[in-house]
Amino acid sequence: MLVDMDNEKERRLSAIQETVLSYNSSVKVNFDSVAGLAEAKQTLKEAVLFPVMYPHLFTGKLAVM
Numbered sequence: 001m002l003v004d005m006d007n008e009k010e011r012r013l014s015a016i017q018e019t020v021l022s023y024n025s026s027v028k029v030n031f032d033s034v035a036g037l038a039e040a041k042q043t044l045k046e047a048v049l050f051p052v053m054y055p056h057l058f059t060g061k062l063a064v065m
Contacts, residue, residue, distance in 0.1 A: 031041045051058045 031045070034041065
């Protein structure tokens with residue numbers, strides 16, 4: 001089955017954007033709001049936040065969508 005990669009990429013990006021709370025949201029949740037789970041929080045930061053905050057470090061196969 002051939003998949004249009006641009007369409008698939010757009011679909012995944014849209015799904016992510018719909019589920020992520022924006023900074024302008026009335027719900028204020030941050031990593032400090034969650035007790036414990038230090039390793040899980042660090043993993044999330046590395047996988048989700050770092051590529052957005054430091055895109056110059058994520059090039060080639062590590063490039064952000």
